[in-house]
Amino acid sequence: MAKEQGRKMIAQNKKARHDYHILDTYECGLVLTGTEVKSLRQGRASLADGFVQIDQHEAWLHNVHVPEYTQGTWTNHSARRKRKLLMHRAEIDKLESKSQETGHTIVPLALYFKDGRAKVEIALAKGKKEYDKRQTLRERQDRRETDRAMSAARRRQRA
Numbered sequence: 001m002a003k004e005q006g007r008k009m010i011a012q013n014k015k016a017r018h019d020y021h022i023l024d025t026y027e028c029g030l031v032l033t034g035t036e037v038k039s040l041r042q043g044r045a046s047l048a049d050g051f052v053q054i055d056q057h058e059a060w061l062h063n064v065h066v067p068e069y070t071q072g073t074w075t076n077h078s079a080r081r082k083r084k085l086l087m088h089r090a091e092i093d094k095l096e097s098k099s100q101e102t103g104h105t106i107v108p109l110a111l112y113f114k115d116g117r118a119k120v121e122i123a124l125a126k127g128k129k130e131y132d133k134r135q136t137l138r139e140r141q142d143r144r145e146t147d148r149a150m151s152a153a154r155r156r157q158r159a
Helices: 014-019 034-041 088-099 130-158
Strands: 007-012 022-031 052-056 057-062 085-088 102-112 116-127
Touching: 007 116, 014 022, 014 052, 014 088, 014 130, 022 102, 052 088, 057 088, 057 116, 085 088, 088 102, 088 116
Parallel strands: none
Antiparallel strands: 007 102, 022 085, 022 116, 052 057, 052 102, 057 085, 102 116
8 A cells, every 4th residue: 555645734724823923833743543533534624713732741732623433433532522742842841831921822723644644733823913913914905916016017018
């Protein structure tokens, strides 16, 4: 059997990039049961309400929804159980100290398979205020308008 290569995206948390300033990102492995892996291979998961909590020098992923495997039997997993993250001790200690600061949290950004292994990308983030969100949207809109104007000018120049 051929080994999987590359990166296959399962789920992304686009709302996290809107609601938080991303300060630092980490790639972590996940401790999963067999039915969770099969459900993820079908491309079904949601990171919407997920967060990471560090408890006794171990990182845990909470509130990530991995639906039950349809062909699973009594061995099926619960959909929103907490899952252990596989990280180096130094990374966990660094995240723990930074997340203690006011306004900082750890959120999952993406869930994917990398060379056949389930990985999650987590980020140390600081919550945005409402005016920061509006500013980000305004900057994105301005950038889009300038790109449109430049491409229109290039089209006129060619014609």
